[in-house]
Amino acid sequence: MFARKKPGTNTDTGTDTGKETVEVLTLAGLPLDCRLVRSRRKSLAVHVRHDQIEVRAPLFVSQQDILRFLDKHSDWVSRKVREKQQRQAEQLDLRDGGRILYQARSLNIELCEAPQASVEVLPQAQPQRMRISGPGIALAPQERAAAILKNWLQSMARNYLPDRTHALAAHLGVDHKLKEVVFRKTRSKWGHCTAAGRIQYNWLIMLAPDGVIDYMICHEVCHLLHMNHSPVYWKAVASVCPDYKRYVGWLKQHEHRLWF
Ligand SMILES: [Zn+2]
Numbered sequence: 001m002f003a004r005k006k007p008g009t010n011t012d013t014g015t016d017t018g019k020e021t022v023e024v025l026t027l028a029g030l031p032l033d034c035r036l037v038r039s040r041r042k043s044l045a046v047h048v049r050h051d052q053i054e055v056r057a058p059l060f061v062s063q064q065d066i067l068r069f070l071d072k073h074s075d076w077v078s079r080k081v082r083e084k085q086q087r088q089a090e091q092l093d094l095r096d097g098g099r100i101l102y103q104a105r106s107l108n109i110e111l112c113e114a115p116q117a118s119v120e121v122l123p124q125a126q127p128q129r130m131r132i133s134g135p136g137i138a139l140a141p142q143e144r145a146a147a148i149l150k151n152w153l154q155s156m157a158r159n160y161l162p163d164r165t166h167a168l169a170a171h172l173g174v175d176h177k178l179k180e181v182v183f184r185k186t187r188s189k190w191g192h193c194t195a196a197g198r199i200q201y202n203w204l205i206m207l208a209p210d211g212v213i214d215y216m217i218c219h220e221v222c223h224l225l226h227m228n229h230s231p232v233y234w235k236a237v238a239s240v241c242p243d244y245k246r247y248v249g250w251l252k253q254h255e256h257r258l259w260f
Pocket of ligand 1: 219
């Protein structure tokens with residue numbers, strides 16, 4: 001599996017069961033209000049979620065201990081809030097004048113009413129832009145632009161990913177294990193490979209640079225060799241994609257900009 005990063009779960013060590021109580025704390029050292037959730041858990045944990053700080057605490061920890069805990073983690077919390085806010089500001093905005101990250105270029109979006117649906121990338125234009133045209137855009141710009149862009153990306157995915165996947169599987173001598181290549185937009189995954197030899201790709205990856213797309217293919221095809229993320233698996237990935245760490249890093253940094 002090739003999953004998107006799940007935010008804020010690494011500090012959570014307790015389990016929450018039974019009734020919860022919720023309070024809101026406003027603290028001088030923190031950039032946002034903090035939601036305090038008490039439940040039958042064993043340890044304190046802090047998360048930053050969608051513009052909100054949340055502390056999860058056992059039922060009987062004193063307010064003073066909670067404040068001390070927050071004070072100790074205030075730098076981390078402030079940094080996380082800033083990162084989230086920046087990521088939110090960078091989200092793909094499918095409206096005329098919005099921005100889209102395509103093959104590592106930040107392009108201006110231009111929406112045009114036209115009889116035929118099309119997507120044109122104009123990297124030489126000033127400013128560099130992506131023009132999304134089609135019928136009905138004037139009436140429902142975001143909805144129609146999303147549908148047109150989706151078709152465009154799906155068609156690129158169909159033209160590119162299965163051939164590359166089969167070629168790499170043949171190169172690695174595992175083509176007999178590859179049964180099917182399918183496409184799905186899932187919330188948390190870029191790709192997935194099952195033991196039955198079915199590789200699934202999220203077509204949104206077609207917005208990423210070529211190297212990242214090829215890395216994703218390597219990632220899934222190498223699962224036909226090893227159904228895990230063991231050192232042997234990563235060695236196989238490195239043998240066909242020596243720069244894979246760079247592409248993993250690119251995705252970590254930019255994947256939030258590829259979703260609509
Ligand atoms: Zn994987």
